[in-house]
Amino acid sequence: MATTENQRAAESMQFSDFLEQIPPGVTLEIEDLFKGATATSTHTLSNTDIQLYCESETCNGIRFFGQSQGQAADHTSTQEIFLKYFCRNCRSRFKTFALRIKKTGGVTFNGTAMKFGESPSFGPPVPARVIGLIGPDRDLFLRGRRCENQGLGIGAFSYYRRVVENQKSRLINEVATVARRLGATTEVLELFEKAARETQFSRAIDEIKTSIPQVLLIDGHNPLTLLHAALSEGLHGGTDDECLETATSIRVVLTELAERISIALKDENELKLAVGNLMRRKTK
Ligand SMILES: [Zn+2]
Secondary structure, eight states, X not given: OHHHHHHHHHHTOOHHHHHHHOOTTOOEEETTSEEOSSTTSOOEEOOXXXXXXXXXXXXXXXXXXXXXXXXXXXXXXXXXXXXXXXXXXXXXXXXXXXXXXXXXXXXXXXXXXXXXXXXSOSSOOOOHHHHHHHGGGHHHHHHHHHHHXXXXXXXXXXXXXXXXXXXXXXXXXXXXXXXXXXXXXXXXXXXXXXXXXXXXXXXXXXXXXXTSOGGGOBTTBOHXXXXXXXXXXXXXXXXXHHHHHHHHHHHHXXXXXXXXHHHHHHHHHHHHHHHHHHHHHHHO
């Protein structure tokens, strides 16, 4: 049953879905890979628009991308090609695919396609806030994300572990900034400073475990404890699938923490502004 459904899914794969959703290295049957006046006339490669995330400042969301130049298609042999797309909205962002394509025999528009790779690389966008949170280890984090997208669990876990271990002081300092804004006492802030200097992550977390601002708790849990638990779990081996699950948890917690820190600091800024405005009005 499952096989039949899989086959049906493969049969109905559109070229646009393939470009948008399928990671490199997977060969699939595409039903509209080619186009032409009739199935027997001259074919060109399909040039339907695709929808991708555009990271330009004006777009910052899903937009239509169009093919920048048509691609002639050879009826008989396997071809290795580059396909270029541009954002139809801002026209300042591009996507390039490296593909291997082959026409299926017979009178159809079908063919098989496989991506060698794409640039920017495959996968959903990484929120700017999480990049801000991990700072200098941006590249390692993005490599981890690439592994995660392709289901490489051990790889993804190893990259994320390196990021968290390298940036543990930075994470603690960010949490301390929120605590300071929310009026933490000097004693508490000193604890954060001491924790940030601590080389052992577990000991550092222990020192500040009661001082984490409530607004940063994820489902009632200390985000740093969650990260540490995930790191310890992944270290004890486990299958590639288990590592993938742990890696995803690390990314989700980091992303959520970044989001909460940003909201906490923003709320505080807005509050200050509001109080300032009220006070000025009062003195007039
Ligand atoms: Zn755009």
